[in-house]
Amino acid sequence: MGLYLNQYPLASIVLITGFMMILIGLWGMLTKTNIIKIIISITVVETGVNVILVSIGYIQGRTAPILDTAVLQIDALSRVVDPIPSALVLTSIVIGLGTTALMLSYVIKMYRVRQSLNIEDFGVLKW
Amino acid sequence: MVAYFQNPLNIYITAMAAAFLLGLVHKLGKMASLTLFYGALTMMAAVTLGSALSLSQPLIIQTAGFIAPLSINLQFGYYEAFFTICVNIAALLGGLYLYDYLKDSVLARALFLMLVVGINGMIMTRDLFNLFIFIEITSIATYGLIGLDRNIKALSAGFKYILAGGMISAFFLLGTALTYYKTGTLNIDQIIAMKDVLQDPIGLTAITLLLTALLIELKPFPANGWGLDVYQGSNAGIAAMISVGVSTGALFALYKLLPLFPAQHMGIISGIGLATFFFSNLMGLKQTDAKRMLGYSSIGQMGLVLLALSFFHTAPLTMFLGIVGGLFLNHFLAKAALFWIAGIVKKDHIKEWGILSQSKMLTVVFIIAVFALIGLPPFPGFWAKWQFIMVLGSGNHTFIIAAILIGSLFEAVYLLRWFNYVLAGSEEKLACEKSKRVPVLIFGLITAFISALLIKSSLGPQSSIYFFPIAFAVILMFVGNFIPTKLRALFAISGISYLSYYVQMNVSGLNLIFAQMFLWGGMILSIATFYKTKAKPATYGLLFLMLASLGGLVLSRTTLEFFFCWEIMTLASYLLVISGKNAKKAALTYITFSLGSAAFLMAGFALSNSLTLMGLAALPSSQATIVFTLLALGFLIKMGAFGVHIWVPGAYAEAEDDISAFIAAILSKAGVFGLFVIAIYMQSTISNSTLAYSLGWLGILTATFGALMAAFQEDIKKLLAYSSMGQMGYVIAAVALMSHLGWVTALYLSINHILYKSLLFLSVAGVIYRVNTREMYKMGGLIKKMPISFISAMMAIIAMSGVPPLTGFGGKWLMYTALIEKGWHLQAALAFFASGIAFLYMYRLVHSIFLGQAKPEHKDVKEAPLWLIIPQVIFMGLMMVGSTLPRLWVEKLSVAVGEFMPSTLTWSGQTATTSLGYWNGFMVMNIVGVIFVIVLIFLLLTFQKVQKVKQFNIVFAGERPFTPETTHVAYNMYAPVQKALGGWVKPRATAFWDGVTEWSHTLSHMFAGIYTGNGQTYLFFILLFFLMLNFLIGAN
Amino acid sequence: MGPLGLKIIYTLITLVICGVYGLLLGAFMAKTMARVQGRIGIPLHQPFVDIIKNYGKRTAISHGIMFYLGPVFRLTGGIGTLVFIPVIFGSEYFSNFSVAGDLLLVMYFIFFGQLGMALGASEGGHPYSPIGIARGLAQMCAFEVPFALAIIAIAIQYNTFSITEIVAAQQGGILSWTFFTNPFAVVAALLAMLGMNMYPPFSIVLAPQEIPIGPPTEYHSAYLGMLQSNRAIFAAAKLVLFMNLFFGGATNFPVLVLKTWAIYMCSVLVGAAFPRFRPEETIRFFLRWPTVIGIVGLLFAKYYLI
């Protein structure tokens, strides 16, 4: 097989970027002790996944799947990218938003109780 | 309208519409929105039931007017129906349970509805991305609900859950993306159809990601710390929903995707399930927080279900539902009930759970749930586990069987320890709202109902034999509160008599002899129970159940029937033991060993691959050796053989006094029967094998050490307990002889044991009843107050010691003859020693209680109650007849054994002859009688007048002792023997088992140490879990 | 007077002979002991005088029914033991009632009297009784071990438990006695007999200095008479048993007397020469060398004699 960077640069670059974002996000999730930073890291991971999703739907040299005057129905098959990943990304973003909102609310409440944003201060339950 | 109830889609529509409307309706008033909420839950459950009932073939539900890969479709087949019914009923009752919690927050109600939607969606959807959305709905709703309790525990637990959830959803989404990339579709059925496409690095990574996500949802070891925290930290009602609802969704989602998983790697899933089951239960051992303990148990049970799933995901429907469904249902019912009860009790530490005992209803449900989790019959887990283990056995998965059985034992230990704390009781008042009580009760009833159905369906055409006694026993237990003790006793006895009639009609030969031992013995002993003016409500039901299970044991033809009865017997006897005053600790030891015994039996039956007991005969010899060893270990534990005897003293001593008689006289014969069964069927393999030889030595050692330990007891019932252990030792050796004479001996000794142990325990029960102590040195001189009890005890020890002319001699004669005939000479010598030592404790028993100096405080003691005396008189009568006319019964034994091997015992008149010697019991009795009478008459003639003197009028250097009662020599009576032989009976076995306990607790603590409470650590474990899975799958 | 009647008469004769013989042996023992210790000792008829005196006493007290029955049990045990042993080999009538059971019956019937006696003495309420009994029981389970080993060795050797057959197998010259065919077993049994007879060094049960005469402390007058009668009969019975098992039995009374007297001398000689063991020492003693010798005897019988 080999890397297809040369032939199809964009999709592969986006894909690699996505994976890099995941790794960076995971590093943050696992090493940062500040809860806010952890949440940011999680959103980085999510974004990374979304980026990958987009890159999978992308076909080199094509355009958005909106069939109007720019892209006619007749040659649509060879002109547009896959609409499904786009739809999935949309959903995934919304879900990410919801989760983040909820996490932040948790953090607000947790901060009220402990006056701390260090994750190590919240290990009340263990073993 | 009917159509509404038959379309599963309406579950979603109803829930969503209601949830969206709640906000608006709430403006109309709280009542309105509560009605909407509960109405919606009810309708959802109704729709599920309606859809399930109208199901004639799996239903595919398309949406948006397009066929599957174009649009998202749902599936509602039999599997889905089963799981959604569970979930939606749990949701309805869980919603009811959470009434207090939900009534103040309309948002919480909406979240609850959506949670249920999410779970239903996870079960039904056939679209990968849609599954992701439903997982998210479920998770987010759960996060929200956990947050309703805004204390630090709930908050930190919820936050850890969100972190883990974030990682899970990232994994799942990435997996979905890569799967879509490889297959070009999101429809699960299509993906499965194209799974060959996924056999490349990207595809495998995709599968691994998806599976990691779903597995993590099931909280596998060790990536499950966050799950434990959630169980512990969140509200009990929410924890229940997570345990039985969310886990169900995840389980089913996994089930759907399992076909994607390369079949050759299914072992990985099995391994994860097994490790989770084993380690969760191991770690549960050290747990003291009730909800966290339930968390460990939940995780463990789901691990077991996962293990079963990995084996049976392609099995036909009935098998799938029988095993996976059964295990799941068991967990589902029990865990929901227990979490709910935990919410009612509101105590974190299990030590404070005594408060629960104030509500009988809750306690009963608690017991049912705990027993169900342990896997005792007739609860669903028992049947499923049995089938599962049998299948594993036929595949020779020895290691898995061992791990499952050991893990189950751990679980049993911590759950029953908890039960002990419940029984301890408490002064505090238990507040319990009806809304919380009702769901618990309903779940209890459902469990009972399903169990009843399962007895019917699992035991086949024979089931009513097993069903009706259990039903009768249960009824007897429940009416216990309303009808007087004596009437209950009467019911129990008439039940036993009918049962004994029925059983005897249906068996013959050896089984008949055992049936008579169990049931006649039980019947006569039951008379004694009348002496108590007030018995606990359940006592007679349990007593009946125990005897009925013994009857069932004799009747059983299949291994399942046998094991079923065996477990019922364990259950009933455990509950009988634990109803003693201070019996909790002893009962725990007893049940632990009993369950250990059951585990060995299960393993043995599993490895035999035989459905019938008869089938054991057909095993090839190498297999038979293993099977025999396992089964024999099981029976030996129950008989209290040397090394595994440490439960014996506690259980015998701490049970109520009349119950001890049953345990010693009747129950201990169950092990004998079991040993006989396997010895008979595996005769050809076992005869003259090393195995039999070792068993023989074990028996003799048991006899020796039992006797020796009995000699050093101060506690009268412990003395009798060790004595029973010793006597069972002879029986073990006799069965191990595998000869005609040996087996006749075993039967003879067993019957004789029933006679004299009944006498002793009943006599002692009367004494304890009168003097209120079990310490022998606190008694003395009771012969004048309780002459009949004394005679009974005296006859018993004569019969036990083997001194002619009573029945004991026949046993000794047969035993030594049989041992020497077999060539087991050293064993015979050791047996001699053992029976010599037996004299020590027998003398001690009679002397310390009945002879010597009486205590002043006992001067007004009366003879034992009549009800105790009557059975003793009956047993004494039987003993006299049996002693005088041994042929009357010994010949029957000989004939019964003769069915299996040629008889070596011949009779002429009353003389029994063997190759070695002869014995005429009738003549001995007469000669002894005549000499005794002549000597007595001589003495009577010599003394015209005998002056009766007072107690303290003894030759004591011409003085009267200052405190005469202290001259009663009883305490530490055999100090010299202890000096000489005490080293032999250092509590090594106890130390060993203590060590086992200690070590498992240490291990438990060590493993639990990985759950640091830090959310990041948990995340790291999840990552490692993925890497491990990835490594294992990629390794090929 | 059928055969049963005749048998009863012969049994009674046996009883009288053995009783007298037993009493004489007791006196002989006492006298020997006294001589060893430099005393004159009792005349040989002293036990007869004692027993008559005791039976002649009119007054008696009782501590209760079991106390009363204790000596009855004891004497029944002694007589019964003798009755179940064939005394003279080859004599239909002097084989007594040995048809009722074999060697095992005799071995276990020995306990009958002891157990009854122990219970009776216990009811006396005197603390020395249970102390003595406890020691006696402890000692008994210890010496039972070599004895049982010896008995099993015999059972292996002759492949029977029937005493008559065991004796029959030893006929045909002095070298066919067990004593010569399996000396290990016999030594073990004789060592056990020392314990059985409760002469020094195994006399702790009766220990005159600590617990005056031990178990029978409270017994007096006719009770004591019965115990003494039993002691005589029982001693004789044991000796006859030993003779039958190890020394070829006897075909007439003179041989019987000779052989039993010789066996008895063992106890006497040892008793005169050794001090007393404490109970735990007794136990340890019997479980060491006598047991080892017994096991050797058993293995010898098992692997060499057959």
Add this chain to the structure above:
Amino acid sequence: MIKRFFIALSLIILAGTFAKVVYNFVPNTELTNVAKHYVQHGTQELGATNLVTAVVVTYRGLDTLGEVVVLFISAAGVGLLLRRRKNDLVTKEEKRTEPSFLVQSVAEILVPLIFMLGAYIFLNGHLTPGGGFQGGAVIASGTMLLFLAAPYKHLNHGVLTALESISGFAYVLIGILGVTLLGAGHFIDNRFLPLGELGTLLSAGAIPIIYIIIGLKVGTELSVVLEDMREE
């Protein structure tokens, strides 16, 4: 430090796995079969020129309903966590600082415009890039600006809740209409209304209605979330 080392190590291993994926990755050159169908027949079947919208609203309509649910329960969760309850202690009144004049006046101009843009985005979801979620988010950003300009003014919770509640219910109702009008298997089918002329505002059946509902729901919901967070 050791901990970090292990984390780094495992991430490197993970990177290796990812690298394998990248290495084997061949970008698509053709549409997948499902996508082909959407591209070829989507406009005719559903009357929407924006195929993503067609997929989102109808083909994968169940996903979108789920998505709305996700947002709904997130908002509910936030509310549950943050909203004051009866027995909560009112902590402290912070001292008020008024926002700058600049913010206030810009907001006055911009907020209506932002709302209008939002509405435009969700109304034209079936024709141009955009849709209910995007429009709703834009509306919520207007709310955000409103909060910045007037930090102590409270939104009317009742109205928002009612709006949110009604729009959610309406969405489900439209889903059911598909079933009742078109038959089983047509849950969330937009075609119970005439498809109209391709490319016009009033076309694509119920898609505009669904997007209006979603837009309203998302807008109100996000506003409520913002409100909840601000109040805390």
